[in-house]
Amino acid sequence: MTMRLRSLLVLSAVAAAAFVVVAEEPAHAATLPTGARSLEAVNQAGRYVRHADHLARIDPVTSSSANQVKLDATFTVVNGLASPNCYSFQTKTGLFLRHRDYRLRVDPNTGDATFRADATFCAVDGSVSGSVALTSYNYPDRRIRHRDFALWLDAYQDTATFRADSSFRLAAPWAPRNTKGPVLPGLFADPHIAVFNGRYYLYPTTDGYAGWAGTYYKAFSSTDLVNWTDHGVILDHGPDVSWADNSAWAPAVASANGRYYLYFSGGAASGSTAKQLGVAVADSPTGPFRDALGRPLVRADQFAGGQTIDPMVFTDDDGQSYLYWGQGVARAVRLNADMTSFDPTQARVVTPAGYNEAPFVFKRNGLYYFMWSEGDTRSEDYRVGYATGSSPLGPWTARGVVLQKRLEVGIRGTGHHSVVRAPNSDTWYIAYHRFAVPAGNGTNRETAIDRMEFNADGTIRPVVPTL
Structure with missing residues (x-):
């Protein structure tokens, strides 16, 4: 398939998108395709948005261009x-x-509010059918525009x-899929993976915010753990939760x-900066x-010791569900049948070494x-340990570390x-986050x-993280 044909296929999807108006934001396309893309100037055929020495411009890109040029144009x-209704554009190097001083460039994500706004753009109809224009999130009267092949944010x-x-x-990406890329496009951490009705679902923390101050959750689904469908935002603390408006974690x-x-x-x-646990309900796994x-569901002051974060629910073969949570101190309790309440007198501390x-x-x-x-999520030594036991509440026998860094591959x-x-197998997978490769850190994950395999005695073989 030619580059032009692939581009037209992408454009047809974009052209079919509905347009809506959101309060305090410019009119924008309801959907743009997520994932890798290249952007071609409509009046400079063959020139694509590209970064060179951190500055953004439009340059010629062809099939014979150097690989680095293709990477820089993807x-x-x-x-x-700054808003899940708009878009950000991440380079292959993270x-x-x-925009900075109205000049377009590429920079590392600092995660603060100013950077998030400067790196967020809303899509509106372009000058020809199927094209888009990108308005600034924080300067909605300004659009990305090329002047003398340089990209500026102009009124x-x-x-x-x-x-x-x-x-x-929006064209097919010049660069092939990055073998160092994550399973989801963009920055996501703390992934919870589950199977419902024979389909895999991922529910991660939306990452890239200073202090991990993201506000919303998304859902992704797949039949093969490789190709993931983005189902969009399923819960947003701002409009959907009365008692919390940030720190949408895990x-x-x-x-x-x-x-x-x-559970969130x-x-x-x-x-107060204290975190609390909530529970939301839906009729579909995608909300x-x-x-x-x-x-x-669990107040910050309800139990002494530890931070009230990181909920997880396990349901045993008899249908009884258990809620686990906590940073610094691990707690567990049986959930009532309604899945939204429990007897706090029955909560117990189950913190392993x-x-x-x-x-x-x-x-x-x-x-x-x-x-x-184990360790701090900001540390390269952040790792996974485990124990085994005879009941959902222990007692537990420590088994050691099962997943840790591989510095030789970054x-x-x-x-x-x-x-x-x-489904219907003894094949197991482990979903986890890592620092974004190659330039990530504890808030850019x-x-x-990867596969997770077992020894004959039931212990877990060390997981080798892969690119």
């Missing part, structure tokens, strides 16, 4: 860092397209020349009573979810596995994992999945 389209002018200079075609989803329950951590942007209680956060429990061949993350900070069994 971006991953992700939900906007930088983001942003909108109602002229044919300006509309053409600010319009781009979700987990369980199925019961013919419904789906999303949340905090307030003002007042939309609504806050089931209108208040926290080496535990820091992210508890995860599963069962295989009658043996229970209690797993967790993999760091492997942790906050979850585990899933392939990406999601990976």
Whole structure:
């Protein structure tokens, strides 16, 4: 298939998107295709948005161009860092397209509010059918425009020349899929993986925010763990949760009573910085979810010691579900049949040696596995340890570290994992986050999945993280 034909296929999808108006944001396309794309100037055929020495411009790119040129002209389209209704554009090296002093460039994501806004753009109709123009999130009267082949953020002018200079075609990516890429496009951490009705689902923390101050959760699904469908935002703390408006961390989803329950951590942007646990409910694994209680499921002050984050639910063969949570101290309690309440007098501390956060429990061949993350998520030494036991509440026998960094291939900070069994098999997978390769850190993380295998005695073989 030629580059032009592939481009037209992408364009046809974009042209079919509906347009909506969101309060305090410019009119924008309801959907743009996420994933790797290149952007061609509509009035400079063969010239594509490209970064060179961090500055953005439009340059010629052809099939005979150097690989580096093709890489520099390829971006991953992700939900906007400042608004999930808009878009951000990430380079193959993990930088983001942003404006600074009205000049377009690519820079490392600092995660602060200013950077997020500078790196977020909303899509509107371009000058020709199927093309798009990109308005600034924080300067909605300005659009990305090329002048003398350099890219600037210029005030909108109602002229044919300006509309053409600010319009781009979304084309198939010049660079092939990055073998070092994550399973999800963009920055996502703390992935919870599950199987519902024979299909895999991933529920991660949306990453890339200073202080991990993201506000919303997304859902992705797949039949093969390779090709993932983006189902969009399933819960947003801002409009959907009355008691939390930031710190949307580490979700987990369980199925019961013919419904789906999303357990999540949340905090307030003002007042106390303490985090609390909530639960939301939906009729579909892709939501939309609504806050089931209108208040926290577990309050920050309800139990002494540890931080109230990182919920996880395990349901045993008899149908009894257990809630686990905590940073610094691990707690567990039986959930009532409604999945939204429990007897707090029955909560118990189950903290194993080496535990820091992210508890995860599963069962295989009658043996229970209690797993967790050790160290700080900002450290390259962040890793996964585990123990085994005879019941969902222990007692537990420590088994050691099962997943850790591989510096020789640039993999760091492997942790906050979850585990899933392939339907009707004894094949298991572990989903986890790592520092984004190659330039990530503890707030710029990406999601990976690898096989997890067992020895004959039921112990887990060390997982070798792969690119």
